[in-house]
Amino acid sequence: MKFLTLLFLLIPALSGAVTHEDLMNLKPSPNVNEHGIGIFVYDGMNALDALGPYQTLKNAGLNAFLISRNKDKLVTSSDTPSRGLKLIADKSWDEVDQVDVLVIPGGAISTARLTQDKEVLDWIRRMDQTSYFTTSVCTGAWLLGEAGLLKGRKATTNWYRAKEFLAKYGATYTNERYVQDGKYITSAGVTAGIDMALYLIKTLYNSKEYTQAVMLDLEYDPKPPVRGGSVKKSKPIVTNSMRVMYDWAFDLVLPGFRPAD
Amino acid sequence: MKFLTLLFLLIPALSGAVTHEDLMNLKPSPNVNEHGIGIFVYDGMNALDALGPYQTLKNAGLNAFLISRNKDKLVTSSDTPSRGLKLIADKSWDEVDQVDVLVIPGGAISTARLTQDKEVLDWIRRMDQTSYFTTSVCTGAWLLGEAGLLKGRKATTNWYRAKEFLAKYGATYTNERYVQDGKYITSAGVTAGIDMALYLIKTLYNSKEYTQAVMLDLEYDPKPPVRGGSVKKSKPIVTNSMRVMYDWAFDLVLPGFRPAD
Numbered sequence: 001m002k003f004l005t006l007l008f009l010l011i012p013a014l015s016g017a018v019t020h021e022d023l024m025n026l027k028p029s030p031n032v033n034e035h036g037i038g039i040f041v042y043d044g045m046n047a048l049d050a051l052g053p054y055q056t057l058k059n060a061g062l063n064a065f066l067i068s069r070n071k072d073k074l075v076t077s078s079d080t081p082s083r084g085l086k087l088i089a090d091k092s093w094d095e096v097d098q099v100d101v102l103v104i105p106g107g108a109i110s111t112a113r114l115t116q117d118k119e120v121l122d123w124i125r126r127m128d129q130t131s132y133f134t135t136s137v138c139t140g141a142w143l144l145g146e147a148g149l150l151k152g153r154k155a156t157t158n159w160y161r162a163k164e165f166l167a168k169y170g171a172t173y174t175n176e177r178y179v180q181d182g183k184y185i186t187s188a189g190v191t192a193g194i195d196m197a198l199y200l201i202k203t204l205y206n207s208k209e210y211t212q213a214v215m216l217d218l219e220y221d222p223k224p225p226v227r228g229g230s231v232k233k234s235k236p237i238v239t240n241s242m243r244v245m246y247d248w249a250f251d252l253v254l255p256g257f258r259p260a261d
Numbered sequence: 262m263k264f265l266t267l268l269f270l271l272i273p274a275l276s277g278a279v280t281h282e283d284l285m286n287l288k289p290s291p292n293v294n295e296h297g298i299g300i301f302v303y304d305g306m307n308a309l310d311a312l313g314p315y316q317t318l319k320n321a322g323l324n325a326f327l328i329s330r331n332k333d334k335l336v337t338s339s340d341t342p343s344r345g346l347k348l349i350a351d352k353s354w355d356e357v358d359q360v361d362v363l364v365i366p367g368g369a370i371s372t373a374r375l376t377q378d379k380e381v382l383d384w385i386r387r388m389d390q391t392s393y394f395t396t397s398v399c400t401g402a403w404l405l406g407e408a409g410l411l412k413g414r415k416a417t418t419n420w421y422r423a424k425e426f427l428a429k430y431g432a433t434y435t436n437e438r439y440v441q442d443g444k445y446i447t448s449a450g451v452t453a454g455i456d457m458a459l460y461l462i463k464t465l466y467n468s469k470e471y472t473q474a475v476m477l478d479l480e481y482d483p484k485p486p487v488r489g490g491s492v493k494k495s496k497p498i499v500t501n502s503m504r505v506m507y508d509w510a511f512d513l514v515l516p517g518f519r520p521a522d
Contacts, residue, residue: 048316048317051346074349085327085348086349087348088347088349158480177483190480191480191483198486202487209498211485211486211487212489213499215485215490216420216489216495216503217503218450218451218452218490219450219491220452220489221491222455222483223438224456224459224472224481226463226473228481229476229482229483231477234473235470238473238474238477239477242477242478
């Protein structure tokens with residue numbers, strides 16, 4: 001379900017040990033609602049990289065919004081546009097001077113291409129200058145890395161050649177769902193963005209109960225039909241096959257992009 | 262990451278024990294790609310209810326698409342439109358004669374309102390007539406229930422007054438992430454739609470490895486920062502407060518809609 005604005009009404013009901021003064025204090029700190037949480041959306045991204053965090057943050061009553069590069073704000077989520085999700089961003093680059101939190105979602109080929117796009121890297125660096133937190137989901141870390149923001153930091157990204165990619169950007173791979181180093185928070189592949197968003201909510205509200213309320217609102221108690229979802233939990237043949245497939249695709253479309261063994 | 266179409270290329274690589282004949286058979290059965298998996302999107306739905314399954318099914322190479330009621334195909338995900346996600350459906354009602362799988366996402370107030378909308382219930386019943394599977398996410402079960410499709414069946418829905426809501430529709434609440442009864446598959450709140458989509462993938466491809474590959478592609482190995490996400494795992498004060506909040510909101514906007522204790 002969802003009651004975006006209504007979630008605020010929950011706070012008085014949490015009562016019990018919580019005093020009126022506590023309640024007044026249950027606002028995000030720092031106040032990221034002023035300039036908001038800007039999620040960069042672009043053609044070819046993975047829709048869930050962006051919208052998992054988006055919905056989670058919105059359910060927590062936070063001012064999360066989507067930012068596109070193009071003025072028409074129309075973004076399609078797949079490398080193959082005819083197969084993608086079409087969404088309309090809330091704002092375009094021109095309309096955003098700064099954000100309090102920057103979220104960079106990942107994807108595959110299109111994301112790799114953006115790592116070679118100076119305009120995008122410059123924009124990320126500019127948004128980063130005044131952000132409280134700069135974050136990435138999945139291969140969005142490639143963009144933060146290419147922008148030079150992960151140098152000397154601990155970080156994570158999609159499992160595919162994670163260590164090699166992060167080494168390329170001067171970062172140290174840490175195999176966690178999300179990793180914070182200073183104001184930089186990176187997360188593992190796609191669905192890890194939801195965990196990272198919850199971590200951000202817990203950090204901003206400094207409340208386990210508030211985080212739990214958001215989780216219950218999303219009924220976030222996953223139970224997939226088979227064991228899996230990480231390299232460790234997958235059969236080697238599955239992981240190896242996926243790696244071969246990714247290698248093949250990148251070598252075909254962007255030779256020299258992916259780090260070698 | 263994502264390689265929608267490319268995922269098919271993985272199959273040969275899965276090789277090992279898998280013969281060429283096996284590979285040729287690795288198509289969804291029944292062939293739900295013919296008329297596709299239609300996800301009903303509507304103003305006020307929870308975006309993640311629709312897009313969690315959407316992206317999961319797309320990553321499995323399935324023909325999933327969004328269907329709107331309106332011809333302009335523009336849908337906004339929040340009860341408060343100015344706060345919602347704006348997306349463009351792939352097709353409108355007029356353009357869809359039948360679907361192989363129907364997915365009905367949930368929401369809050371707007372979903373409750375749709376349970377009183379004869380045109381929507383008729384459309385759901387019509388799509389159901391020729392579907393292989395008819396499914397719901399979260400409070401989408403209210404719509405299936407109101408359409409009379411859950412009568413005498415086991416089902417699940419969002420945790421909020423789940424038992425009472427399903428009893429109202431003649432169904433028996435089963436506290437699982439997803440429940441199949443005949444061709445009807447219902448899932449618990451919001452994020453349970455991802456688990457249900459994986460279950461559908463496992464059912465259609467009859468392959469643990471294929472399901473695991475999709476899960477690895479989404480790096481679906483959740484690890485939230487706090488324990489929670491279900492009634493059982495939440496502090497009673499959190500669950501009770503949420504229930505009070507939901508009761509309050511429904512009684513304010515749609516008196517008489519929600520079942521009493």
